Amino acid sequence: MGDYSFRFTKSEKRLVAVLIIIPMVLLFIGVYGGLMQTLFRAGIIQSDPFVGGDYYKGLTFHGVLNAIVFTTFFAVAFGNALIPYSLKKNLNVKVAWTSGILMLVGSVMAAIVILIGEATVLYTFYPPLKAHPLFYIGLTLLVVGSWVASGNWVPMYLQWRKENEGKKTPLAVVGMFTTFIVWFIATLAVAVEILFMLLPWSLGWVDEINVMLARTLFWFFGHPLVYFWLLPAYVMYYVFMPKLAGGKLFSDMAGRLVFMMFIVFSVPVGTHHQYMDPAISSQWKLLHGIFTFAVALPSLITAFTIAASLEYAGKLRGAKGLFGWMWKLPYFKKENWFFAYLITGLIIFIFGGIGGIINASYQMNTVIHNTAWVPGHFHLTVAGPVMLAFLGGSLYLVGQFLNKTIRLKTWAMIAPYIYTIGLLIMSYGLKIGGLMGMPRRTNTGASYANPDSVLYQADWMPYIDLTVIGGSIMFVGIVIYIISFFTTVFSKSNGPEEDAVVTFPISEPLHDEPSTWLRNFKPYIIIAIILIVLSYTPVIYDVLQATYGGSLPYSPDSPVPLR
Amino acid sequence: MDNSEKLALGLSGLLLVLFFGAIMYAAVAKDIDVPTCITDMDPFVTDTLFQTGPDSYELQMVARMWAFQPSTVRLPVGSTVDLYVTSQDIIHGFKVEKHNVNLMAIPGAINYMRVTFNEPGEYMYACHEFCGAAHHTMAGRFIIEERLDEPEVDGGAL
Ligand code: HEM
Ligand SMILES: [Cu+2]
Ligand SMILES: [Cu+2]
DSSP: OOOOEEOOOHHHHHHHHHHHHHHHHHHHHHHHHHHHHHHHHTTSOSSOTTTOSOHHHHHHHHIIIIIIIIHHHHHHHHHHHHHHHHHTOOOOHHHHHHHHHHHHHHHHHHHHHHHTTSOOSTTTTOTTBOOOHHHHHHHHHHHHHHHHHHHHHHHHHHHHHHHTTTOOOOHHHHHHHHHHHHHHHHHHHHHHIIIIIIHHHHTTSSSOBOHHHHHHHHHHHHHHHHHHHHHHHHHIIIIIHHHHTTSOEEEHHHHHHHHHHHHHHSSTTGGGGOTTOSSSOHHHHHHHHHHHHHHHHHHHHHHHHHHHHHHHHHHHTTOOTTTGGGGSSOTTOGGGHHHHHHHHHHHHHHHHHHHHHHHHSGGGHHHHTTBTHHHHHHHTTIIIIIHHHHHHHHHHHHHHHTTOOOSSHHHHHHHHHHHHHHHHHHHHHHHHHHHHTOBSSOOGGGTTTOTTSTTOOGGGHHHHHHHHHHHHHHHHHHHHHHHHHHHHHTSOOSSOGGGOOEEOOOOOEEEOOOOGGGSOSHHHHHHHHHHHHHHHHHHHHHHHHHOOSOBOOBOTTOSSOOO | OOHHHHHHHHHHHHHHHHHHHHHHHHHHTSOOOOOOOOOSSOOOSSOEEEEEETTEEEEEEEEETTEEESSEEEEETTEEEEEEEEESSSOEEEEETTSSOEEEEOTTOOEEEEEEEOSOEEEEEEOOSOOSTTGGGOEEEEEEESSOSSOEEESOOO
16 A cells, blocks of 8 residues: 555546536536625625526526536546556546546536526426426436446456455545445436436426425435535545545544445435425434434544544654644645645534534424525535535646646645635524524525515624625635636646656555455445335335325426416 | 544444434423324315414415415414415425424425414514525514404415
């Protein structure tokens, strides 16, 4: 183990670079939408000054581009980089490019119909709001593309296992396969929702749709989706971060255990997003609540393991005492800019994790469900640790795969700190507002935050203003990042492509146990399937039993159905 | 496994069990629960309020683009309301300010929660699920009064 270099082919390098750079442009559009939202919500703007359209169109492309498109591309690009590197095997480039093209075509298609205002359904696309069929087709292509990409890694891994009998699979590979096993199981449900329900209904082949069923299938997918976002970040925390800090991974087995636990518990938890829904018995909601607590455990283990790894690194750097190591880490070293993205994310995740346990806590969900608290919470998770790790990872990948030195390193190093400050301010505003009853997904600027409206809520105003301040600071952080990213992309490369090799900072374990019981995915996948069947059969049964009638499609602009 | 690791694992598990115990305590001892599956109620398309006991009422609430029916409900202090909520068109959300009532209003399903109003005042309910272009204007309120002869509703179906 330890550092080594691997020679990717030219085509592989191009692909990874494309899968990072094009989505970065889409992310920037999405983040721009986020800034506009904070202005809308405070009543500062009434329509989007550049893209046009109302709050909800902006909210749709903000959610879809940031949380679905950018994240999926990054996960695929990261796998396409890390799996060949760790197994020392090249990709089948034909398959890899096919997957990339499917994803690009799908995303651009979905982005266009959203931007022309034909799919203002938000990133959850709940029926009976109907989007243009191309929206659903675009999302399907994105998902299918990601399946193709991960399918491409399977024969490489099987081959590797044959050649390396008795050896432990590299932790990075375990993490990436975990990511995509969770993703594959989860996306099966949304594929059923889209292909058998939404798409035929949006094309007019069938008239009506069962809204609760579609919603339940969505959340079967929706919760594991958040682990699909989180797991590549965990790979970076376990595999890169100890090394970047100058130490070792405290426990290799902890990493393997954590990943297997995510396979087992990621899916049978989705109903915790439906605690306030009708047509599902409360005892099944409680069961999903129990599993949600189970899936909190690997995150607590991670908190310990990473902290212990950083402590070890700090002590190697001469730290004394119980907490001395905290002051010895390379927070502001521009040569070690990557570390900044990971440590800021971990700090944010303390708040994200606490919020998550609150949301999961069954009755307590009554207080916060669908209030502004919820976006306050998930900006501390997906727009925090996940986004920061992905931004750091993206910059690292383009540097390696385009054979370029990172430019404006000080900017790159400082961007995550600025973003973090803004994020903490914005999320505080959203969370407190939510506790006061401020609804999420709501253009407050046109009602609750408008002094001329009968609905005006004066006591919400300070918190709405905080989101403007925090959101603007976040946006500045992203702009600084984007400048450093594109300056690097457009800079001159370090010599001819043929000579360039790729290196990742791979940490060595401090405690390395054989962990033979954690070497095979199969038993964990089987347990996962059993838990899914047990936890979802009664839920789906209840939904089918307790709902009546079907729903015709609606546009967001009129209370009269479209047919 | 390192000893510190075992300790951390044990404490993490204990913490989660503790939290879970609190949830069960609230559910069993305090009877604070989340909405459940309602099958003994006929679908309704118009709103109604009627008295079911000295201090208790049943309210059937209909959410639609972009209003709650009824949009104002006047009740005396101490009223307990059996609240049934459904939607006539797309998904809406219903949460009463300062009370533990939070319900998704979904077409094709009926949602239920019981709420008691012990303090006089005005309690807003704002729609909290995106329901189209005028979602942000969709709200109503409970007005709870000390002395009230006749409970009444406004903004109901004609
Ligand atoms: C400058 C940075 C950002 C700002 C100012 C910002 C701001 C906001 C605001 C104000 C909302 C809407 C709240 C509501 O009406 O419910 C929102 C929603 C959301 N944001 Fe961000 N955000 C930013 C970055 C991100 C990033 C990087 C992600 C990445 C995943 C993200 C993911 C989301 C999602 C998924 C939603 C929910 C959309 C929905 O409810 O349909 N945001 N954001
Ligand atoms: Cu969840
Ligand atoms: Cu609404």
